[in-house]
């Protein structure tokens with residue numbers, strides 16, 4: 578018997594992707610998969626792709642069920658994680674895929690989420706300097722938000738290297754519909770989304786708070802766009818260089834150096850643009866950098882699978898670190914394209 582694992586919110590998109598990854602993990606055994614309205618249903622009724630779970634059914638999401646595991650993943654709506662985590666013993670390690678514990682600043686929490694701030698846990702992005710060691714030493718880790726992963730990995734090294742101004746970052750980013758969860762909302766119907774592009778939460782996206790916190794940027798303007806595809810996020814991150822002498826080559830060199838030893842972050846060869854399809858099903862981030870020949874602004878494009886490095890893959894990477902396993906176990910850098 579390996580390390581026992583429970584997934585709360587396993588009937589949802591992020592929880593379902595976690596179950597898929599965990600089915601191929603040699604050291605982690607799923608002992609419980611919980612749901613809310615769907616408790617009691619067979620896993621395969623909600624996730625017909627997960628045939629290896631056979632007749633197993635979703636349990637209720639209760640502290641008693643979860644406390645029996647060594648490691649718990651929380652893939653729940655905002656607010657539900659904080660309530661449940663408070664009822665689990667310290668001995669149970671937790672990775673929260675939601676936002677409840679991502680922000681250190683209560684005022685920032687208030688601005689974007691409202692309601693009481695539950696506190697903060699170790700921020701779950703191992704590729705940030707020093708963060709891998711902190712995650713490995715933590716019993717509680719808060720996963721990075723999906724857009725935030727793609728944007729922070731594009732921006733943080735440039736700010737750390739002093740290559741771009743911190744007060745003029747502009748992001749336009751598109752997400753597939755699974756980013757919104759598996760809820761029956763009018764704007765997510767296939768007939769509404771197919772053949773359409775639209776902005777949403779324009780100028781007020783909650784991930785800006787964690788992008789500021791993780792990168793040291795002082796001002797980020799973000800325009801999210803809902804894209805007619807099931808998975809994937811493509812972010813374009815533009816910033817003003819500190820000097821007109823900064824070249825595309827300089828930016829690429831900084832990114833290449835920052836991620837030289839990272840198994841999941843790939844700076845593409847010059848001239849090749851990231852594609853969301855190339856990251857689908859993987860835990861990878863694909864990056865490319867250019868300097869705009871007209872405005873002189875730095876443009877970094879970044880593609881991820883929102884359910885992979887944006888959620889379940891990242892959560893498993895963090896869990897591997899927390900349990901002393903090889904960080905890449907059960908994860909693939911390769912996407913499933915086309």
Ligand SMILES: NC(=O)C1=CN([C@@H]2O[C@H](COP(=O)(O)OP(=O)(O)OC[C@H]3O[C@@H](n4cnc5c(N)ncnc54)[C@H](OP(=O)(O)O)[C@@H]3O)[C@@H](O)[C@H]2O)C=CC1
Nearest residue numbers: 586588589590591612613614615652675723756758759888
């Ligand atoms: N989708 C994505 O790409 C990403 C999601 N996340 C985060 O992961 C978390 C889960 O997201 P996602 O999978 O998309 O959401 P879904 O809506 O697809 O799934 C939500 C899950 O939570 C359960 N649930 C709903 N209400 C409650 C409740 N009151 N108490 C306990 N469980 C409840 C649902 O159970 P049931 O269906 O049985 O009612 C379901 O299992 C969220 O915090 C989200 O922000 C983070 C990064 C990316």
Ligand SMILES: CC(=O)N[C@@H](CCC(=O)OP(=O)(O)O)C(=O)O
Nearest residue numbers: 675676722723752753754756757
């Ligand atoms: C398409 C879509 O609606 N995406 C969601 C992604 C949120 C997410 O999953 O991240 P959190 O954990 O921070 O909520 C959004 O933009 O809010």
